[in-house]
Amino acid sequence: MKEVLVTIQSVYQYLEKLGPKKSFQILKSLGYEKLLSLTGKVPKERLIVxxxxxxxxxxxxxxxxxxxxxLVEMIRENTDEDLVYFIHSLPMEDLAAVTRSIPPADVRLLAEALGKETSVEILKTLGVPKSIALLKEISMKDFLWLVQECGVPPVLQLVNEMSVADCKKFIKVRGIEELPVILKFFSVDHSLAIFKKLGMGKALELLHLLGTKEMLELSHLISTMNLDSKNIPEQIHHRRSSKSTGTKSKSDPSKNLPKKKSKKQVKKKY
Structure with a gap:
C-alpha cells in the first residue's frame, strides 16, 4: 500500500511540474493507469525532463x-539528449519499428560511437526496413567495427547499393573481415562494379577458387597490362574437334555398281 501511495504521489508531482494545461492533456489522453504504471518504472526526474x-x-x-x-528500456539505456533527437528526427512509425527490432542498448552503442546525428543519417539513408534487416545479419559491434575500418560514407554507399540478400550471402560465405580488404584495394565503386558484372554468386566462386590475396594480385597484374576493350569479341565460338567429323569416309565403289541379274538355268528336254 505504501508503494502505491508513493507512486501516486510521484504521478501528481510529475503532473505538477508540467503545468496544468500540459499535464491535463496528457492525463486525459493516456489515462491514469498508464501514467501510474510508467512513473513507477522510470525515475520521475527523467520523465519530467x-x-x-x-x-x-x-x-x-x-x-x-x-x-x-x-519504452522503459529506451529511457534507461539512452540519454535524454539522444532520445529527444531521435524522437524529433524520425517519424513515429519508423521510431516504433526501430525500438521493436533493434535493442535499445545497441542504439546507445551506435549513438556513442558515431554520434546521434550520424546514427539518424544511417537509418534515413538505408531506410529503416533495410537497416533492421541488415542488423539481423550482423551484430551492432561488427557493424561499428566495419565503419571504423572503412569509414561511414563507403559503408553507406556499399550497403545502400547492395541488396540485403547479397550482403547476407557475402558475410555468410566470406565473413565480414574481408570486406575492408576488398574495399580498400578496389574502392567502393570498383567493388560494386565487380559484384554487378559477375553477380554475387560468381564473385564468391572466384574468391573461393583463387583466394582473396591471389585475386588481388591477379587484378593488379591485369591492371598493368595495356588492354583494349575493342578486342573483346561479342561472342566467343568454341571450336569442337572430333575424329569422326574430321574426315569423311570414302564410299566403297563396289556398293555403287549395279547388281547383275542372275540368269535362270533352263533344262533342255531330250
Missing part, C-alpha cells in the same frame, strides 16, 4: 505506439 522537451501529442503517441517495456 523528457516530457518538457516534447509536445503533448508526441508524448501521447510515444506511449501509445511503443510497448511500455521497450
Amino acid at each position: 523528457l516530457t518538457q522537451k516534447l509536445s503533448e501529442n508526441t508524448v501521447v503517441e510515444l506511449v501509445n505506439q511503443i510497448p511500455e517495456r521497450i
Whole structure:
C-alpha cells in the first residue's frame, strides 16, 4: 500500500511540474493507469525532463505506439539528449519499428560511437526496413567495427547499393573481415562494379577458387597490362574437334555398281 501511495504521489508531482494545461492533456489522453504504471518504472526526474522537451501529442503517441517495456528500456539505456533527437528526427512509425527490432542498448552503442546525428543519417539513408534487416545479419559491434575500418560514407554507399540478400550471402560465405580488404584495394565503386558484372554468386566462386590475396594480385597484374576493350569479341565460338567429323569416309565403289541379274538355268528336254 505504501508503494502505491508513493507512486501516486510521484504521478501528481510529475503532473505538477508540467503545468496544468500540459499535464491535463496528457492525463486525459493516456489515462491514469498508464501514467501510474510508467512513473513507477522510470525515475520521475527523467520523465519530467523528457516530457518538457516534447509536445503533448508526441508524448501521447510515444506511449501509445511503443510497448511500455521497450519504452522503459529506451529511457534507461539512452540519454535524454539522444532520445529527444531521435524522437524529433524520425517519424513515429519508423521510431516504433526501430525500438521493436533493434535493442535499445545497441542504439546507445551506435549513438556513442558515431554520434546521434550520424546514427539518424544511417537509418534515413538505408531506410529503416533495410537497416533492421541488415542488423539481423550482423551484430551492432561488427557493424561499428566495419565503419571504423572503412569509414561511414563507403559503408553507406556499399550497403545502400547492395541488396540485403547479397550482403547476407557475402558475410555468410566470406565473413565480414574481408570486406575492408576488398574495399580498400578496389574502392567502393570498383567493388560494386565487380559484384554487378559477375553477380554475387560468381564473385564468391572466384574468391573461393583463387583466394582473396591471389585475386588481388591477379587484378593488379591485369591492371598493368595495356588492354583494349575493342578486342573483346561479342561472342566467343568454341571450336569442337572430333575424329569422326574430321574426315569423311570414302564410299566403297563396289556398293555403287549395279547388281547383275542372275540368269535362270533352263533344262533342255531330250
